[in-house]
Amino acid sequence: MSDLIWLSDAQMRRIERHFPRSHGVPRVDDRRIVSGIIFVIRNGLRWRDAPREYGPHKTIYNRFIRWSRLGVFNRIFAELAAKGGKPDQLMIDATHLKAHRTAASLLKKGLFPRRIGRTRGGLNSKLHAVCDGLGRPLIMLLSEGQMSDYKGAALMIDAFPKAAALLGDKGYDADWFRTALADRGIAACIPSRANRNVPIPHDTVLYRRRHKIENMFGRLKDWRRIHTRYDRCAHTFMSAICIAAAVIFWL
Template sequence: MADLFWLTEAQVARISPFFPLSHGVPRVDDQRVVSGIIHVIRNGLRWRDAPAEYGPHKTLYNRFIRWSRMGVFNRIFAGLAGRRGQPDRLMIDATHLKAHRTAASLLKKGLLPRCIGRTKGGLNSKLHAVCDGQGRPVLLLLTEGQMSDHKGAALMLPHLPQAKELLGDKGYDSCRFREALIARGIIPCIPSTRSRKIPIPYDKVLYRQRHRVENMFGRIKDWRRVAMRYDRCAHTFFSAICLAATVLFWINES
């Protein structure tokens, strides 16, 4: 089939250092299995509907679940994104990802959080992201849908790369966040909310570049199993997000 997705040998060589070691029986061909996983996530297929060219669908499912629990896909994204060094400019934003009713069937009480909340738009999760100046994600965080942008920014703040400036919308206008950025030597470029009696000036020309983080969210949501959450466990859904971000923005970087 012409529309099948296949990783090239060069792309597999870039991500293979993050694969876990194979003990005992050698693993099934990594290139074929990982390509099949990407095809399923990108096209929003059920695992049983994976094309036969990728091998047994049970192999694809088991590999994805096992490596998600091990954090393999998270390490691939973080490793490739970190190889580009410290960006000069950062952009921060968040978006909602709708959760299917099957994803919300997991019990709320458990060892791991579901990262599913209820807002006016129904059940959803929230993806917080920090991008570089070119709109490539460098930091991702998955939370419940009702979590505010302020709390998400506070959780990502200790892990922010060192940069000269950070662009954000009015949702990140708080004195605490601004002061924390300035303390780290990062200049905030954030418009003031209407509740501020004295608006804080910002670079309006520079702020126009913030559309790139919106474009990044749009590209990631083109992957159907990301735009609509079917995974009950948060770590498997976040693995799908990391895999989409890696393939779209980092796997071809030299």
């Protein structure tokens, strides 16, 4: 197939230090398997439909599940994003990701929640994200679909890097959030809600740049297994999101 994805040697050198060490029998070529994982997630395939060039589909699937549980892909994304340099601006927003019936049909038993909720649009998850001024994701959080934007911001705010300003829509117009940003030396560029008695002015020219985070969500959703959630476990779905974000924006 001419459209196969293969990570380059330079890309592999940037991420391979996060791979677990092999014990006993040497494992199958990391470059081939990770490239196969990326191909399946981008094209929305079933694991069994992975091209033969990537090797046995069970090996690809087992590697993805095992490394997801270990948090390998989350750490890869976090380190690559941290090396992106100090951002001049931050942008925050959230988007819904539809949960397919294979992910949402059964109740999840166990210690960890599935991060699937019900909204007027049906069963879905919500991806909260903070990106830099270039529209590259820095922080991502997966929650139930019904979680409000500002509650997601509350869970991420301690990880915000230093920046001059933060751009957000009306969903983030909360007094506590503005105060928290001011305490960190970040100016809030957020339009006021319609029910505010005294609207708070914001920089309308600067606010026009907020489309970049919308573009970022659009590029993530171009990957079919991100646009539609097929994974029942939250940690495997979040790993897929981290893989897509790392490949699109940081590798």
